[in-house]
Amino acid sequence: MTSSSDDTERPANDGPHEDGRGGAEERLRRPDDHIDAAASVDPSSGDTGSGGGSGSGGEITQPKLGFVGWLRWFWRQLTSMRTALFLLLLLAVAAVPGSLVPQRSSDPNGVTQYFRDNPDLAPFLDKLQAFDVYTSAWFSSIYILLFISLIGCVIPRTKHHFDALRAKPPRTPVRLGRLAGYTERDGVGSLDDAAEAARAQLRSAGYRVAVFEKPGEKSVSAERGYLRETGNLVFHSALVGILVTVGFGGGFGFAGQRVLVEGQTFVNTLGAFDSFNPGRFFDPDTLDPYSLTLTDMAVTYEQQNQKAFGQPIDYTATVQVTEQDGASSEQTIKVNEPLNTGGTNIYLLGNGYAPQITVRDPDGTVVFTDAIPFLPQDAQLTSIGVVKIPDGLAEQLGMIGLFYPTQGAQQPPYFSSYPDLEYPVLTLQVFEGDLGIDAGTPTSVFTLDTDSMTEIAGGKADAKALELMPGQTQELPNGLGTVTFEDAANPSGDAAPPVTEESDAAGTAGTDYSKSVLRFASLDIHHDPTQGWVLVFALLVLAGLVTSLFIPRRRVWVKVHDVGGGALRMEYAGLARGDDPGLDAAVAAVADRHSAGFTPDAAAVAEGDEAVAPPESPDARA
Amino acid sequence: MSVIALYSAMAVYAIAFIAYAIDLAKRSSSIDEVAEGASSTAAASAGLNVTAAGGYGSTATITSSAPVTGAPRGYGRSAALRVGVALTVVAWLLHLAADILRGLAAGRVPWANMYEFAMTGTLIIVAVFLVTNLFVDVRFLGTFVTGLVLILLGLASVNFYVAVSPLPPALQSIWLVIHVFVAATSVGLFALGFGLSVVQLLQFRRESIAVGAKATGLRLLATLPSSDKLEALAYRINIIGFILWTFTLMAGAIWAEKAWGRYWGWDTKEVWTFIIWVIYAGYIHARATRGWRGSRSAWLAIIGFSAVLFNFTVVNLFFKGLHAYSGL
Ligand code: HEM
Numbered sequence A: 001m002t003s004s005s006d007d008t009e010r011p012a013n014d015g016p017h018e019d020g021r022g023g024a025e026e027r028l029r030r031p032d033d034h035i036d037a038a039a040s041v042d043p044s045s046g047d048t049g050s051g052g053g054s055g056s057g058g059e060i061t062q063p064k065l066g067f068v069g070w071l072r073w074f075w076r077q078l079t080s081m082r083t084a085l086f087l088l089l090l091l092a093v094a095a096v097p098g099s100l101v102p103q104r105s106s107d108p109n110g111v112t113q114y115f116r117d118n119p120d121l122a123p124f125l126d127k128l129q130a131f132d133v134y135t136s137a138w139f140s141s142i143y144i145l146l147f148i149s150l151i152g153c154v155i156p157r158t159k160h161h162f163d164a165l166r167a168k169p170p171r172t173p174v175r176l177g178r179l180a181g182y183t184e185r186d187g188v189g190s191l192d193d194a195a196e197a198a199r200a201q202l203r204s205a206g207y208r209v210a211v212f213e214k215p216g217e218k219s220v221s222a223e224r225g226y227l228r229e230t231g232n233l234v235f236h237s238a239l240v241g242i243l244v245t246v247g248f249g250g251g252f253g254f255a256g257q258r259v260l261v262e263g264q265t266f267v268n269t270l271g272a273f274d275s276f277n278p279g280r281f282f283d284p285d286t287l288d289p290y291s292l293t294l295t296d297m298a299v300t301y302e303q304q305n306q307k308a309f310g311q312p313i314d315y316t317a318t319v320q321v322t323e324q325d326g327a328s329s330e331q332t333i334k335v336n337e338p339l340n341t342g343g344t345n346i347y348l349l350g351n352g353y354a355p356q357i358t359v360r361d362p363d364g365t366v367v368f369t370d371a372i373p374f375l376p377q378d379a380q381l382t383s384i385g386v387v388k389i390p391d392g393l394a395e396q397l398g399m400i401g402l403f404y405p406t407q408g409a410q411q412p413p414y415f416s417s418y419p420d421l422e423y424p425v426l427t428l429q430v431f432e433g434d435l436g437i438d439a440g441t442p443t444s445v446f447t448l449d450t451d452s453m454t455e456i457a458g459g460k461a462d463a464k465a466l467e468l469m470p471g472q473t474q475e476l477p478n479g480l481g482t483v484t485f486e487d488a489a490n491p492s493g494d495a496a497p498p499v500t501e502e503s504d505a506a507g508t509a510g511t512d513y514s515k516s517v518l519r520f521a522s523l524d525i526h527h528d529p530t531q532g533w534v535l536v537f538a539l540l541v542l543a544g545l546v547t548s549l550f551i552p553r554r555r556v557w558v559k560v561h562d563v564g565g566g567a568l569r570m571e572y573a574g575l576a577r578g579d580d581p582g583l584d585a586a587v588a589a590v591a592d593r594h595s596a597g598f599t600p601d602a603a604a605v606a607e608g609d610e611a612v613a614p615p616e617s618p619d620a621r622a
Numbered sequence B: 001m002s003v004i005a006l007y008s009a010m011a012v013y014a015i016a017f018i019a020y021a022i023d024l025a026k027r028s029s030s031i032d033e034v035a036e037g038a039s040s041t042a043a044a045s046a047g048l049n050v051t052a053a054g055g056y057g058s059t060a061t062i063t064s065s066a067p068v069t070g071a072p073r074g075y076g077r078s079a080a081l082r083v084g085v086a087l088t089v090v091a092w093l094l095h096l097a098a099d100i101l102r103g104l105a106a107g108r109v110p111w112a113n114m115y116e117f118a119m120t121g122t123l124i125i126v127a128v129f130l131v132t133n134l135f136v137d138v139r140f141l142g143t144f145v146t147g148l149v150l151i152l153l154g155l156a157s158v159n160f161y162v163a164v165s166p167l168p169p170a171l172q173s174i175w176l177v178i179h180v181f182v183a184a185t186s187v188g189l190f191a192l193g194f195g196l197s198v199v200q201l202l203q204f205r206r207e208s209i210a211v212g213a214k215a216t217g218l219r220l221l222a223t224l225p226s227s228d229k230l231e232a233l234a235y236r237i238n239i240i241g242f243i244l245w246t247f248t249l250m251a252g253a254i255w256a257e258k259a260w261g262r263y264w265g266w267d268t269k270e271v272w273t274f275i276i277w278v279i280y281a282g283y284i285h286a287r288a289t290r291g292w293r294g295s296r297s298a299w300l301a302i303i304g305f306s307a308v309l310f311n312f313t314v315v316n317l318f319f320k321g322l323h324a325y326s327g328l
Helices: A066-078 A081-095 A108-117 A121-127 A130-135 A137-166 A191-204 A226-252 A531-550 A583-596 A600-605 B002-033 B050-056 B079-106 B114-135 B139-160 B174-211 B219-223 B227-260 B268-287 B295-318
Strands: A180-188 A208-214 A217-224 A254-261 A265-267 A275-278 A291-301 A312-322 A328-334 A339-341 A344-354 A356-360 A366-371 A383-389 A396-404 A425-433 A453-457 A466-468 A473-475 A482-485 A518-527 A554-562 A567-576
Touching (some): A066 A137, A108 A121, A130 A137, A137 A226, A191 A217, A191 A583, A226 A531, A291 A518, A312 A339, A312 A344, A366 A383, B002 B139, B079 B114, B139 B174, B174 B227, B227 B295
Antiparallel strands (some): A208 A217, A217 A554, A254 A275, A312 A328, A344 A518, A383 A396
């Protein structure tokens, strides 16, 4: 399509003037305001038009519309090109607010934050569904209308296209002179031979052909590029396909999250997820109860490049997957390489440290021990976690922990200077009082509600925050008991380890801490049976698009006049159906090739040798 | 090394820009010199000597007949124009070297952060411009292309520069290569389509005014193709861009599925990719809708490319989202 743009070329479609040109235009059941659609229908045109409803505005001009009339009118408006265009642009505009305001679906914390920052505006915006733009009533109505319009457009066009595929090319216009690429040649030969040669030539070039005859004149009407319309229909239908699969298909899957600390095992059952969002039609009984153990969560940090020192360059979770039938295998999950097992895809979406903390009562009895996932706060993995000890001590106890994988300051405020475990320090702020978890209101494992608690270490309390390195133990204030930061590389025994004094940097320097704290992986586990279908439709969209934009649909006419004495006058012209930059060149090429057979020389040498074309009926098409 | 090559490229682009600008200025004056009914091909054949047409003497104002026929005034190859193109090629080669060196230094494709994307994206814009010129003469867009590229490169090296750094795990994927490269290519096409649509609008205005037999300010337009031709060309370029953009969107979805566990989540960058896609779909529809062909659809192409630029700058820098790979 690129090479044909020489200076003589006119734009293939120079505007809406071509409608009904030369009476050749059949009814085209695209929307009435489509550029290609015939404004008026020539009664002599092809036999494809049927009586009902496809003329231009017949119903609208009826004096009384009536209910059905109004419906028809409305439907016609809805399925017009102008409406489609308007809805498309409206859709683009409507999508904008969702990028300006945080969305619940993609950024729930952002929404909470927004409410905090704009307490007056936020509730109002919420009423407008500005935090759920893409599921909002207004956004949905735009795209639903658009798709109704689309379906209303595609169905009649598909039917028409099937008819067109079986129909003969339309009658040759009486006057070709005003059509695209018009050219005339003179030649010698017989009328029948020339017409037959044109027919054969166009047919072998992939045109559908029909021959028409008048006294002293024979003409070939040819059309090609039906695939263009096919592509267009495939494209639009596949869009509907995507919408439907995403809309309904999403209901058959689920999405769940689970945080797994090294050594922990997840069994694919409902209760094992930290959060679980089933689709409407999902049946939890269909979960395949495989089990998955996180054996290792490895992170590699950049150490060569000083400018990017400490930047993560690889996350790899190694897992042991055991199928229901007992088959077990070791697998890895990486960021761009999800694991597919048991009908689910498992994605590695986050990781961090999970310090193991043990709390003992004053007698040395363990009242709590667990590896607590701490949420990373920055690139150096300064992390925050919460420990809640509801039972076993004199008071309910809550602790807010800050973990620094490589603590870099001489004295508080502390910070982490490197994300790996070089010099890990955990500080704990301790609260006693009511954890607020007995009331039955759900509370997050990552937040501590300190409203009805008293701070007893750190912050404004008398005692300093507790500070621990792996393997160390400290006394809780008020003789409540002890806290131990377990060294994952050297787990402590059951007996209470000796209480160390203030942590002592000198005593621990040079120690290898690289395995002293466990890591966790945060995994997303999804099941989406329709994903493959979405991909198929997407590929159809792409294929349809390419076909419909690049295959030219055009008509070409060759008309041969017998001007007496064995002399012929041959006319050639074309008509673009849609954008067709190469039309003029194509008509010229047809003319050159065809007329070459009827120059005086050619006629003398090989009379009638063109007439060996296959003896098919003119309109037969494979 | 890469930076030095890039700065040299920018310097050469700047000279090319000036050459194109001189060419445009000469076009304006050549219109004065080309006599009314005289064969306007005189200037075209003038080769190095643009002022050859001056021999026709009389100054002419544009009357209604000549320009509206849509045939470009025969204005051929001026020296400035040729110099402009030659310099653009030189600058592009330097630019390419800068890009390759950056890629070698990083040991990966050079489009993993904003700086690199700007560098590769502009490289592709110029490449699209040069390649298009092999088929159609769009050299009159030279000022626009080199100007745009200079601004973007300037912005990138001053504000977005980051040292070479390894790929974060989320970007370690074959889709980085495919998705981003195709995106950059469609941006290159949209940029050219944008330039053509702007000229088309100007040309259309001139043509409508010319019908009223008034002389107009931007006389150089008379040397350019008619608005119909510009529109057809812009459309052809934009639809190729649109197809590639469609592919970008789909490839992005596939990648998102692998990296983030869902193929579509209305992340800000996804939203804007979608918006751009819908605008250009609107453009294609407009071209097929009665009453929307011509200037109205050209505006849609212009809005579309503005959205592309907005997506690359404002959305990358100020909007929050998962695509936080600007490196800043
Ligand atoms: C979801 C909404 C829609 C989208 C995204 C969309 C997109 C597109 C695209 C990209 C094209 C150009 C490629 C091709 O020709 O296949 C196109 C063409 C076309 N669309 Fe749509 N479309 C939508 C809805 C509609 C509706 C509702 C109608 C009918 C009123 C319609 C009628 C057409 C027609 C007639 C063409 C051919 C244009 C031509 O002749 O160049 N489309 N559409």
